[in-house]
Amino acid sequence: MTLVIDEVPANLRVPGSYTQVRSRKNPATLAGMPLRVLLIGVVSKAGTGIPLTVYRNVSAAQAAVLSGVGSATAQMVSAFVTDAPYTDADLIMLAPQTDAVGAVWTVKPSGPATASGTVAIDVNGYRVPAVVTSGMTAAQIGVALQGAWTDTLIAQTGCTCAVDSATGILTLTACDAGAWTNDIDVRPSTRYGDGVAGVDLPVTVKTQGVGVPDVTAALSKVSNTWYTDVAWITADQQNLATFGAEATRRFNAMIKLDMHVYVGLRATYGQALALSETQNSRFISILPANAPRFAPWEMAGSLCAVASAALNADPSRQLKTLALTALSGRGPDDADRYGDTTRNVLLNNGMSTFLVQQDGTVQLERVVTTNLLDDQGLPDADWLDIMAPKVATRVRYEWNAYVVQTWPRAKLADDGSQLATKTGSNVVTPSTLQLSWVGQSALYADQGWIDDVAIYSPQAVFERKKKRPA
Incomplete structure (x- = not known):
């Protein structure tokens, strides 16, 4: 270990005892990723909230005042708080369309x-x-x-x-x-x-109700803020496309503000399949239900609450059997529920599924993304389960956190260079990073996040990007 003293002046002549205190992260532990949720809704006429204002750590009671008692937004927040009372969530709302009509x-x-x-x-x-x-x-x-x-x-x-x-x-x-x-x-x-x-x-x-506002303005308002999970009140195609594009932008290596979006859908089997044909995002999960008594926005809030907390604790663990408590007792009647065959088709088409137990409990069966095709338009199931993008996000976050914490101000040097051989110079080389990756990936494997580390970890490539000649 290199000893670096940078708080005690080098020319100090005054006698005394001076102790520099530093914390040092154990390389055998994980950083732990933050969890931050954004709920996006619409202000009703009775609401006091200001559109495009971010309200921090909102409660169900606050949401009812801000968005209006009985609004979809208030009910979504209430469902979220019911199922994740210890998860902080921010709220941002849109103004309704000028010609909007309620049912x-x-x-x-x-x-x-x-x-x-x-x-x-x-x-x-x-x-x-x-x-x-x-x-x-x-x-x-x-x-x-x-x-x-x-x-x-x-x-x-x-x-x-x-x-x-x-x-x-x-x-x-x-x-x-x-x-x-x-x-x-x-x-x-x-x-x-x-x-x-x-x-x-x-x-x-x-x-009939008419009008859905565009979420673009809300997403632009928080474009540089990291929200790991987002819920929205309705599964309309235009806004789903906007969410998909924004989530893809955030996943980029230079942005690193990974985001997953949850929406509920009231739909027959055919309607759910019709919507699935328009979707293809590894960062959106849609939970459909045929003739449920609960509302889609409550589904979104409840799913976001349960999935975000569980996947933050362990992104590789499936969500099967987790209860959506906010929806309990209000599931579809027996005759309206999707059967085994239809649920299988829905899952193969990027639609998530749930089961209703005898006591009315609504339990997740499998949560998937809408990703069905790769960038070349070919069938692609690599990102189908919600755990896939969540694991990728977690591994990237843990590795980046480790590098920043271990070498925050390190000099970069080539392997075998004169600088690399000097002690006390706070230098990192490609081989140092490669060996560190092997060690860190073993921690990720212990969590069940990645496999075959003995084969693939040593194959990782780290290079120093040198300045181009003038």
């Missing part, structure tokens, strides 16, 4: 009731009940349902509710304005115990 539904109760009991509607997987007595009219039933619509339900469902007291017709209006509001699930409750003879609660879509 609107009508529920038209029928009556009169010929028995007593309870009726309910399910909105975003949350039950809105009303007690019905025999003889109640449709108008009375509608008023009772509207009276059950609390502030808590507005936050959970993402909808407000009004009633025409003369007819009992309910009008549900999305808190957000945008095309993603079409994915809010509204249906009559089929839970055990719900339903009264003579009463039906048919749901009709009155207005």
